[in-house]
Amino acid sequence: MITNKNIRKESKKRLTALILAIAGIFGIITLAGCTAAKNKKIDDGTYTIVTSFYPIYVFTKNITADIPDVELINMTEPQTGCLHDYQLIPADLKTLEKADAFVINGAGMEAFMDKVIKQQPDLDIIEASKGIELLKDDNGEENPHVWVGISGAISEVKNIAEGLAASDTKNAAAYRENADKYVKLLEQQREKMHQQLDGFKNKDIVTFHEAFPYFAKEFGLNIVSVVEREPGTEPSAGELAELIDKIRETKVKVLFAEPQYSQKSAGSIAKETGAKVYMLDPVATGERNAPADSYIKAMDQNLKVLVEAFSQNQ
Numbered sequence: 630m631i632t633n634k635n636i637r638k639e640s641k642k643r644l645t646a647l648i649l650a651i652a653g654i655f656g657i658i659t660l661a662g663c664t665a666a667k668n669k670k671i672d673d674g675t676y677t678i679v680t681s682f683y684p685i686y687v688f689t690k691n692i693t694a695d696i697p698d699v700e701l702i703n704m705t706e707p708q709t710g711c712l713h714d715y716q717l718i719p720a721d722l723k724t725l726e727k728a729d730a731f732v733i734n735g736a737g738m739e740a741f742m743d744k745v746i747k748q749q750p751d752l753d754i755i756e757a758s759k760g761i762e763l764l765k766d767d768n769g770e771e772n773p774h775v776w777v778g779i780s781g782a783i784s785e786v787k788n789i790a791e792g793l794a795a796s797d798t799k800n801a802a803a804y805r806e807n808a809d810k811y812v813k814l815l816e817q818q819r820e821k822m823h824q825q826l827d828g829f830k831n832k833d834i835v836t837f838h839e840a841f842p843y844f845a846k847e848f849g850l851n852i853v854s855v856v857e858r859e860p861g862t863e864p865s866a867g868e869l870a871e872l873i874d875k876i877r878e879t880k881v882k883v884l885f886a887e888p889q890y891s892q893k894s895a896g897s898i899a900k901e902t903g904a905k906v907y908m909l910d911p912v913a914t915g916e917r918n919a920p921a922d923s924y925i926k927a928m929d930q931n932l933k934v935l936v937e938a939f940s941q942n943q
């Protein structure tokens with residue numbers, strides 16, 4: 630039975646469909662780069678912080694320790710190294726939808742930020758490396774591995790704390806207090822490393838992956854050469870031969886490979902030059918929910934390795 634009511638309903642439906650269709654067409658025409666989902670900061674009582682990767686997660690974990698109603702999520706699973714060339718996966722964008730703030734290293738480490746900003750223009754983005762003077766490589770390219778030096782880590786921790794304090798004002802005092810405590814621990818570790826490393830005269834080293842300039846600057850290490858620039862890219866036979874000559878010339882006796890990187894070239898260089906291969910950790914990757922003391926523990930292990938290496942290198 631067709632009643633007036635049904636007809637009205639039907640025409641209303643059609644009208645709605647028509648409006649939606651027109652709106653849809655206009656949507657496509659007017660805004661090709663229309664934002665898919667706007668970050669709607671629903672106040673659910675929990676302040677959700679997402680970090681881009683391991684070192685930033687560990688720093689933020691210290692800064693947010695024991696603060697109620699603050700949730701911390703690390704966006705990425707353990708990688709083979711840093712986030713260079715990392716492509717966002719759908720799960721990452723889903724994680725970010727929950728975020729009130731996204732804490733990143735910055736300085737170009739998160740090359741995917743355009744996509745994040747496009748999807749969530751209202752998301753608070755906290756850049757740990759903000760305002761820190763970046764070291765440049767021979768080609769004038771800025772090096773983003775600020776956290777590998779402990780002074781860089783301290784600056785990043787302070788930046789993250791201030792960013793969070795501005796974004797989540799309710800907990801501002803707690804973030805700052807936690808950051809102060811953690812900075813003191815970092816300063817102690819830095820002091821300990823200086824005490825044990827400063828006495829060594831010969832601190833020439835060869836590293837794998839360009840993660841160590843900040844660390845080297847901090848502790849007076851002389852990086853004679855960097856073997857691999859990124860995970861998975863081995864030097865060519867010619868480059869390897871050149872490097873072997875260089876190492877023989879400089880008489881470098883210590884090579885530092887990273888736990889996550891291929892040790893193939895390190896092995897052949899060691900064989901050809903008589904240099905020894907040690908493991909140095911740039912604290913770029915690790916388990917997703919790493920404990921708060923992970924960074925300091927890794928630096929302490931690096932200290933042990935350096936002392937052992939330099940003891941045989943003088």
Ligand SMILES: [Zn+2]
Pocket residue numbers: 710711712713774838839840913
């Ligand atoms: Zn890196």
